[in-house]
Amino acid sequence: MALVIDGKQAAASVVAAVTEAAGKLEAEVGVKPGLAVVIVGNDPASHAYVNSKSKMAKQCGFNSIQHSLPEETTQEELEKLVAELNADPAIHGILVQLPLPKHLNAEPVILSISPEKDVDGLHVVNAGKIATGDLSTGLISCTPAGAMLLVKQIHGDDLSGLNAVVIGRSNLFGKPMGLLLLAANATVTMAHSRTKDLAAVCRNADILVAAVGRAQMVKSDWVKPGATVIDVGINRVDAPDKGEGKTRLVGDVAYAEAAEVAGAITPVPGGVGPMTIAMLMANTVIAAHRAAGKTPPKF
Numbered sequence: 001m002a003l004v005i006d007g008k009q010a011a012a013s014v015v016a017a018v019t020e021a022a023g024k025l026e027a028e029v030g031v032k033p034g035l036a037v038v039i040v041g042n043d044p045a046s047h048a049y050v051n052s053k054s055k056m057a058k059q060c061g062f063n064s065i066q067h068s069l070p071e072e073t074t075q076e077e078l079e080k081l082v083a084e085l086n087a088d089p090a091i092h093g094i095l096v097q098l099p100l101p102k103h104l105n106a107e108p109v110i111l112s113i114s115p116e117k118d119v120d121g122l123h124v125v126n127a128g129k130i131a132t133g134d135l136s137t138g139l140i141s142c143t144p145a146g147a148m149l150l151v152k153q154i155h156g157d158d159l160s161g162l163n164a165v166v167i168g169r170s171n172l173f174g175k176p177m178g179l180l181l182l183a184a185n186a187t188v189t190m191a192h193s194r195t196k197d198l199a200a201v202c203r204n205a206d207i208l209v210a211a212v213g214r215a216q217m218v219k220s221d222w223v224k225p226g227a228t229v230i231d232v233g234i235n236r237v238d239a240p241d242k243g244e245g246k247t248r249l250v251g252d253v254a255y256a257e258a259a260e261v262a263g264a265i266t267p268v269p270g271g272v273g274p275m276t277i278a279m280l281m282a283n284t285v286i287a288a289h290r291a292a293g294k295t296p297p298k299f
């Protein structure tokens with residue numbers, strides 16, 4: 001049976017380090033890290049994530065501000081709010097929760113965030129820094145940064161000689177994850193919906209990262225014996241065994257059967273998910289240190 005990688009515990013360690021760094025920064029230079037979280041519309045899952053982020057920011061000792069905008073907010077109004085937050089010296093991190101309602105275009109909104117305050121790491125300046133191998137002066141996208149911490153728990157910092165396969169090529173996760181694995185010297189394959197014989201490609205992976213958004217698509221015969229499996233999927237499926245109308249969360253990997261083959265595996269829930277919010281806190285405390293002219297902590 002595979003080792004179960006405990007994302008909750010890893011996230012708690014990151015949050016403890018962030019809280020300590022935030023406390024020291026405030027004590028030394030009087031700067032309290034400030035995080036502004038912006039949400040548009042009424043999507044219940046997005047509201048739950050945003051509430052968790054605001055709550056966690058408070059727990060870390062940050063100045064935590066939430067802007068909940070109505071569904072009918074215009075592109076102009078949203079970008080105006082971002083401009084105000086860019087200009088606010090008490091705010092070091094700005095996050096716009098995704099997805100936005102259909103009438104809004106996320107790309108210009110993300111580009112309107114100052115790269116130094118882009119704690120989601122989605123601005124082209126931050127994405128470009130990862131692409132050029134600069135992992136120390138920008139801000140790294142939270143879910144891939146968190147997934148990398150879990151990979152490094154198993155394999156250490158240097159992934160030389162290891163084959164990594166990332167299934168999924170989104171800007172939010174797949175692309176930066178591939179680049180972070182590459183920066184750690186893994187030999188990286190980016191796989192996606194058009195990849196020929198995906199199962200065979202995956203069987204070659206020492207580190208298999210699934211971010212496809214399809215419940216339990218990755219089967220045990222896709223997993224190389226002893227491989228590390230990182231499951232980024234969060235899919236809600238019917239759970240008739242729990243009672244009528246009940247649901248449960250599952251990942252993109254058929255967990256029970258994959259755990260029989262893998263060397264280490266992240267569960268869903270409790271794997272990569274909790275790392276996302278922890279790394280958001282880490283990025284905010286890093287941004288606050290830089291704004292105060294102090295050397296940021298490393299996570």
Ligand SMILES: Nc1nc2c(c(=O)[nH]1)N[C@@H](CN(C=O)c1ccc(C(=O)N[C@@H](CCC(=O)O)C(=O)O)cc1)CN2
Pocket residue numbers: 049050095096097098099120142143234249268269270271272273274275276277
């Ligand atoms: N602006 C952003 N939008 C979105 C991001 C993001 O990083 N930035 N990521 C996702 C949603 N997300 C954070 O926003 C997120 C998803 C899941 C979790 C998490 O902890 N999941 C738990 C299960 C939670 C549950 O029970 O529902 C787990 O996997 O254990 C945290 C954050 C899309 N939007």
